[in-house]
Amino acid sequence: MKRLWAWAALIIGLLYFILPLVGMTNFSLKMRRGEYSFDAYAKVFADSRFHETFSYSVWMALLTIIFGVFLVVPTAYWVRLKLPFLRPYIEFITLLPLVIPAIVIVFGYIRLYNTSSWLPLTGSYVGTDILLVFGYATLSLPYMYRAVDTGLRTIDVTTLTEAAQSLGAGWVTIIGRIILPNVTVAVMSGAFVTFAIVMGEFTMAALLNKPAFGPYMQLLGANRAYEPAALAVIAFGITWACLGLMQLVSKLQKTPQRPV
Amino acid sequence: MSFLTLSHLQKSFGATKVVHDFNMAIDKGEFISFLGPSGCGKTTVLRMIAGFELPSGGSIVIDGKDQTRLKPNQRNIGMVFQAYALFPNMNVFDNVAFGLKVAGKPKSEIETRVKEMLKLIHLEHLADRYPYQMSGGQQQRVALARALAPAPQVLLLDEPLSALDAKIRVSLREEIRQIQRQLGITTVFVTHDQEEALSISDRIVVMNAGKADQIGTPGEIYNRPTTRFVANFVGTLNVIQATLVNGSTGALKIGEETLSLPQSIEGKADGSQISIAFRPEAAMLAGPSTGPAVLSGTVLSSNFLGSVLRTKVDLGGNIISFDMFNHPSATLPKAGETVTLALQQDGLMVLGD
Ligand SMILES: Nc1ncnc2c1ncn2[C@@H]1O[C@H](COP(=O)(O)OP(=O)(O)OP(=O)(O)O)[C@@H](O)[C@H]1O
Numbered sequence: 001m002k003r004l005w006a007w008a009a010l011i012i013g014l015l016y017f018i019l020p021l022v023g024m025t026n027f028s029l030k031m032r033r034g035e036y037s038f039d040a041y042a043k044v045f046a047d048s049r050f051h052e053t054f055s056y057s058v059w060m061a062l063l064t065i066i067f068g069v070f071l072v073v074p075t076a077y078w079v080r081l082k083l084p085f086l087r088p089y090i091e092f093i094t095l096l097p098l099v100i101p102a103i104v105i106v107f108g109y110i111r112l113y114n115t116s117s118w119l120p121l122t123g124s125y126v127g128t129d130i131l132l133v134f135g136y137a138t139l140s141l142p143y144m145y146r147a148v149d150t151g152l153r154t155i156d157v158t159t160l161t162e163a164a165q166s167l168g169a170g171w172v173t174i175i176g177r178i179i180l181p182n183v184t185v186a187v188m189s190g191a192f193v194t195f196a197i198v199m200g201e202f203t204m205a206a207l208l209n210k211p212a213f214g215p216y217m218q219l220l221g222a223n224r225a226y227e228p229a230a231l232a233v234i235a236f237g238i239t240w241a242c243l244g245l246m247q248l249v250s251k252l253q254k255t256p257q258r259p260v
Numbered sequence: 261m262s263f264l265t266l267s268h269l270q271k272s273f274g275a276t277k278v279v280h281d282f283n284m285a286i287d288k289g290e291f292i293s294f295l296g297p298s299g300c301g302k303t304t305v306l307r308m309i310a311g312f313e314l315p316s317g318g319s320i321v322i323d324g325k326d327q328t329r330l331k332p333n334q335r336n337i338g339m340v341f342q343a344y345a346l347f348p349n350m351n352v353f354d355n356v357a358f359g360l361k362v363a364g365k366p367k368s369e370i371e372t373r374v375k376e377m378l379k380l381i382h383l384e385h386l387a388d389r390y391p392y393q394m395s396g397g398q399q400q401r402v403a404l405a406r407a408l409a410p411a412p413q414v415l416l417l418d419e420p421l422s423a424l425d426a427k428i429r430v431s432l433r434e435e436i437r438q439i440q441r442q443l444g445i446t447t448v449f450v451t452h453d454q455e456e457a458l459s460i461s462d463r464i465v466v467m468n469a470g471k472a473d474q475i476g477t478p479g480e481i482y483n484r485p486t487t488r489f490v491a492n493f494v495g496t497l498n499v500i501q502a503t504l505v506n507g508s509t510g511a512l513k514i515g516e517e518t519l520s521l522p523q524s525i526e527g528k529a530d531g532s533q534i535s536i537a538f539r540p541e542a543a544m545l546a547g548p549s550t551g552p553a554v555l556s557g558t559v560l561s562s563n564f565l566g567s568v569l570r571t572k573v574d575l576g577g578n579i580i581s582f583d584m585f586n587h588p589s590a591t592l593p594k595a596g597e598t599v600t601l602a603l604q605q606d607g608l609m610v611l612g613d
């Protein structure tokens with residue numbers, strides 16, 4: 001009896017997720033009357049704004065990932081090494097972006113860096129690009145920090161650091177040659193989540209008036225019938241590809257290497 | 261002129277003083293062991309030499325240069341850790357090469373040096389292995405090679421063998437000692453295993469509660485301990501209470517038996533109680549022709565320990581152990597039996613308490 005309920009719950013859950021997907025995919029294939037076709041997809045791919053916004057967002061995602069790695073890896077490392085008592089607080093801070101809406105963050109940025117401020121980042125095109133990267137990095141912080149921190153837990157940070165120091169290494173060498181290579185898998189999984197977040201993000205890009213993929217999807221959705229469905233399927237495919245790559249990378253990881 | 265000099269070293273963590281006034285002069289090429297119970301400050305002194313802890317007071321001088329305030333990566337010191345601490349992302353070759361690469365040595369020189377080091381530890385054939393593909397003993401040998409590759413002035417080892425099993429522990433300690441002799445490198449080895457310290461050191465520092473209780477050769481530490489702590493900590497020790505009969509002749513009384521020590525006993529009044537200590541191997545079953553230092557007692561228990569037989573005896577209220585060498589026809593004394601023991605007089609120590 002219990003089993004039956006478990007199966008029922010599972011099936012209902014799956015239907016809840018899959019039905020809309022199936023419906024959407026089905027709809028996206030029906031642009032031509034009476035038969036299935038990829039016309040909607042062809043239209044989307046032919047649109048030059050698709051290419052522009054997509055590549056812009058990919059660039060932003062890569063920059064965000066690089067910035068995030070430079071910010072998070074040394075921070076998480078330093079906290080583990082020298083300030084372990086601060087870990088709960090840092091963890092709390094990195095969780096804040098989950099609680100504070102993106103719109104609040106971006107309004108904060110716009111006010112703080114407006115054209116009459118000390119650092120008028122909103123005044124130039126590159127300035128808003130930089131703000132956008134900062135904003136994205138903030139949004140991905142909870143995932144990036146957690147991934148890297150978990151990765152650091154699998155190595156003996158203190159002893160490895162001391163071993164490297166006694167061999168003459170300075171901080172840059174230690175982080176670049178020992179810490180980072182040992183948390184690559186963690187960094188990769190954080191990076192894929194970041195990528196997925198950036199590709200779908202709407203609020204920040206729209207408010208900073210950037211030609212990103214998220215606002216484009218919204219624009220298309222407001223004006224067309226079939227193309228938005230096709231675009232949604234594409235976006236969904238990207239997210240799943242990211243998740244798949246995360247799985248793949250963590251499978252490729254070597255077995256735990258710590259002596260017991 | 262000593263090579264490594266520790267003068268009045270002190271270390272406090274907050275309000276707790278962990279190392280009090282530690283002094284030591286180590287010669288070039290010497291193998292020194294720090295021996296002591298857990299928490300006595302061995303690791304702390306070692307970490308101060310390496311630069312991982314800043315001393316609260318005192319100085320560290322290596323080869324005439326004061327290094328007390330240098331950062332670890334500014335010193336030229338090799339360190340081997342209990343948990344191996346090999347870099348998991350690098351293979352054996354790269355681990356050993358790390359210090360040389362950091363020092364910016366040319367590629368060809370690095371290659372030659374790493375090969376030389378791997379040969380020294382007999383692991384040339386494992387140069388491509390990663391740490392997780394090797395046994396603990398192999399990993400620790402690689403860690404030793406890695407520490408030695410940049411030709412450090414001093415080698416420090418913090419309980420490098422305690423994570424290994426007994427057989428490897430013995431063979432690796434011999435190997436470490438042999439490599440140390442070959443390179444003539446000044447070495448400090450931390451251990452809480454007295455057998456380890458006794459077997460491989462030039463000199464041993466017995467540490468107790470943040471101080472060096474006694475510094476001496478293994479023979480001096482074992483045979484002539486200067487404090488009760490050292491006597492108790494190193495080896496098995498029998499302590500019996502005796503009454504001093506005549507200090508100048510060394511005559512004393514244990515229970516009803518009288519015997520005399522080879523030396524006079526100073527600083528104690530005749531008739532006072534003193535503690536006499538001796539090792540289990542300084543007592544033997546008395547034959548018909550044995551000399552004066554003879555005591556009799558009741559056997560409590562006997563144990564077969566392989567090469568020796570250890571017997572516990574009640575000597576007029578003092579419980580002591582004595583050892584006999586095993587041989588095929590040896591019989592263990594039985595509990596309840598009365599035995600007569602002869603004590604080697606030069607094996608008797610008067611404890612200062
Ligand atoms: N970072 C630290 N902060 C506070 N106390 C410390 C610190 N490091 C060591 N201690 C204390 O200093 C004392 C000596 O420690 P140390 O590690 O030197 O002992 P040890 O002789 O190496 O012992 P073991 O044989 O267990 O390794 C211990 O009481 C320990 O609790």
Ligand SMILES: [Mg+2]
Nearest residue numbers: 302303304418
């Ligand atoms: Mg220790």
